[in-house]
Amino acid sequence: MRRFNHSEFLRHNRRVNHHTAASPSPDNSPLLAAYHGRPVGPAVWFMRQAGRSLPEYRAARAGTEMLEACLTPELAAEITLQPVRRHGVDAAIFFSDIVVPLALAGVDVHIEPGLGPVIAEPVRDATAARALAARAPGDAARITEAVRLTVAELGATPLIGFAGAPFTLAAYLVEGRPSRDHLAARTMMHADPEAWDALLGWVAEISGAFLRAQVMAGASAVQLFDSWAGSLGRADYAAHVQRYSARTLDAVADLGVPMVHFGTGTSDLLDLLRDAIPAGSPGTGPAVVGVDHRIGLDEANARLGGATPLQGNIDPAFLAAPWPVLEAHVRDVVARGTAAPGHVVNLGHGVPPDTDPGVLTRVVELVHGG
């Protein structure tokens, strides 16, 4: 509402900047250039870069529960900015959690340290799914405020908006907690199409609203995380999941921002992830696929037909290896990424909590300098 009010701006993927004309803008940043397939130089950031690997994060979070931190604008902004200051990465990723839209909608959810999201009343049938689906998305004012504070500090560094994909969120909602195989959710997917549609349709609505709030407040791109998509085969993903992820991203498709779609264990699903990203309308931003550590970027690019910018895919297992081993791996990732029309260096998964942050800084320097 504040930023995008003019179709010409959208068509050219420009943002109406509320800074003065002289303020730096992310529009020409290496990140956005790579996402648009017109790279101007190396770009690198790390999934979960704002998190437990940083001592300043642990200090800022001390005594504050995860969801409370996500919903405290000053704190969320500070945590989002920390890795940018420390590592000099080419993007900030909004500090949040995939269950924040659930909390905003009034779902009783908390994040248990060492375990993950726990839902007080798991959604096990169509009645429960319909009851949930009657809830409005909730007030995103605290999200908007956190993004505004962050963007004001970031200057020319772009902020990437963050949301969880419907399947992954549904896996938590149905199981009630993290699970290995998401069996209960996948049973509902096959056994109760009506409940499934009500549930995933609603999650798409609230996650989409969450993403839109971030972009309207100044985020320059979005990334949709479908952490558990890899538990699905192609047929199930295409028949029961893809359209809900597409609906989530549809919420920002008119805003002209790049849309990154990522999941783990998705070597066999990459084209389906890409095709879930809205495309083809004037003003729609580019589709980018995030790739995990299981497949080389050259092979991923070949499977995608060579037309999709990629993000990834340093194997987090190398972060604890001696530097020469890690360095060779990073160089290999960068070299394979040149096959794609654009490449943003990232990990193949989130930063492990026990990672030495100095190693991450060194990776950024290598990517920028190498």
Added chain:
Amino acid sequence: MRRFNHSEFLRHNRRVNHHTAASPSPDNSPLLAAYHGRPVGPAVWFMRQAGRSLPEYRAARAGTEMLEACLTPELAAEITLQPVRRHGVDAAIFFSDIVVPLALAGVDVHIEPGLGPVIAEPVRDATAARALAARAPGDAARITEAVRLTVAELGATPLIGFAGAPFTLAAYLVEGRPSRDHLAARTMMHADPEAWDALLGWVAEISGAFLRAQVMAGASAVQLFDSWAGSLGRADYAAHVQRYSARTLDAVADLGVPMVHFGTGTSDLLDLLRDAIPAGSPGTGPAVVGVDHRIGLDEANARLGGATPLQGNIDPAFLAAPWPVLEAHVRDVVARGTAAPGHVVNLGHGVPPDTDPGVLTRVVELVHGG
């Protein structure tokens, strides 16, 4: 030592039977016929069929720890036989755990209910790996006895021997407990090739000895479980894992039994799993690939070139669905399986503990009668 003492028998995949000539033999069973690619009729069994879904299992196990149960011959035999009696499945799978060979070798390991294997002293470096590798495989007498007792009861129903693959076992040994991404193990794989080779070479030795003991005591086939192989991409699997799984199976390659190789999340690795199975020598048994729920058997067969018998792949998520939904899925699995030169119906993963055992019996009846 007791069964296979004559190369002619091996070459024809016959077993020297210590029953009287009139005793029924598994040699012409539907299971072995399908594994040999010469199916004579439907064959079905379930991974983890001997386990918590059965009330008689829970009764038999009451008060006995998992590893103690595995190492008590009469109890292991009884548990192995339970699902054969109840469901009328076409094979027994030896009741054991992938860490049993570790326990036999004197490693301090226990299985924590609700969590999984916990290793008292995780193997984090080459010194620890070498120390472990100095351990002998340990006495398999209790395994031999359990298999003998089982086979004597089974009659014409074949017993499948069971072992864990080196990567999955190494993941537990390095991490010390179950983990989502097996990061510490994968770091060692890349950072310390000497430790990795010592560790996986040793695990291949003890798992191979474990398998050989089972076949020598009467098992008619073997299955190697690489539960965590799906956390690896093709390049890592081929470079750092495949040869150790091959070494494990080499321990039984001269015994003429079918060798089934299974992992989850392996849609992209199926040919590499197959190629880890020793082949081509006279007397070597056939290679069979187990397929998880993520890929249709027709597609798996196509990826494997159409020459490999398959096992799988009912999605366990359907077991809790209404019968008509499950029935349609089972029929679809059976229909897709006809593409392969041989097909043994199974799940795509283990039986979930809360499965209604009556449903499993009904699936067996459907496969046998449909």
